[in-house]
Amino acid sequence: MRAVVFDLDGTLVDSVAAIADVGNSLMLELGLAALSVEEARGYIGNGAAKFVERALAARAIDADAAALAHHVERFEEIYGAAPGSANPPFAGAELALTTLKAEGVRIGLCTNKPGIPTANLLAALGWSELFEVVIAGDSLATRKPDPAPLVEAARRLGIEVSAPGFAYVGDSEVDAETAERAGSRFALFTRGYRKQPVAALPHTIAFDDLSALPALLADLAAR
Ligand SMILES: O=C(O)COP(=O)(O)O
Ligand SMILES: [Mg+2]
Structure with missing residues (x-):
């Protein structure tokens, strides 16, 4: 899976x-x-x-x-x-989500944003039904870069966080550290709110175009 x-x-x-x-x-x-x-x-x-x-x-x-x-x-x-x-999606974001869904890939969200604004944002974009699991910054006792929220998101999707078929997609130092500590594959989106150069963040792949992500993740899962 x-x-x-x-x-x-x-x-x-x-x-x-x-x-x-x-x-x-x-x-x-x-x-x-x-x-x-x-x-x-x-x-x-x-x-x-x-x-x-x-x-x-x-x-x-x-x-x-x-x-x-x-x-x-x-x-x-x-x-x-x-x-x-008030939160515009990045170009290709919705296409990436719907393409992955259509491929039968299970999708979850793991954010440090608090739960209420997260839910409001997903509802405003019509994305609430896309995510089978949503873990926000106040959902658990700890938040990223503690790996627990990511481990829990994977668990609720029915997959091991370190499985070849699993990946975390994020933009920041916090996300890179979370994935590394969880033992998960990490796809780094390079147009987000990172503070350091791409090379300074541990990552499995880096990408700058969300519309290309489904194909990149399919390759990654096959490696
Ligand atoms: O709210 C934050 O500080 C960061 O949110 P994010 O984890 O979705 O990037
Ligand atoms: Mg982020």
């Missing part, structure tokens, strides 16, 4: 502007200068709490744990109310 699990932000959807908007609602409430899209891109990858922590640190706000937890809660409230439709 074959199964593929996808990352979400920076892999299937170009969500940085929408995430920056959510962050900027919080910054405005706190009287802090807005984040540029470029800044926001650098803070994505480790989930909502890290995003807020990095954004506040960039404005020299040294929040204690209680204040930070309060700001994260407010950020998540705004995030959960934001329109999922």
Whole structure:
């Protein structure tokens, strides 16, 4: 059998502007200068709490744990109310998903984005039924780069995370580390929110065109 699990932000959807908007609602409430899209891109990858922590640190706000937890809660409230439709899919994303589905490949999602904005986004794009398994940043006790969410996604799809027929598709250092620690094959999308050069991230294959992904993954599964 074959199964593929996808990352979400920076892999299937170009969500940085929408995430920056959510962050900027919080910054405005706190009287802090807005984040540029470029800044926001650098803070994505480790989930909502890290995003807020990095954004506040960039404005020299040294929040204690209680204040930070309060700001994260407010950020998540705004995030959960934001329109999922503000997240454009990357070119070829939907074609890749529907092609894999038509080939009988089972599909899952493993993201550090919180569950509510993830569900809103999938619904807005009409993608909710495509994914048999969705593990978000707050679904389990740990999140990426802990391998547990990816291992669990594979398990729920009925495949070993290290099987030749399984691959994780993501865009970041966090995803590469997650796949490496899980012992999984990793396809790196090079147009996402990575901070380092492609060569610095462990990966099985790298690609820049999602419409080419189904064929690349079929080759990978046959290796
Ligand atoms: O929300 C984040 O920080 C990253 O989300 P992702 O795991 O879908 O890239
Ligand atoms: Mg990502």
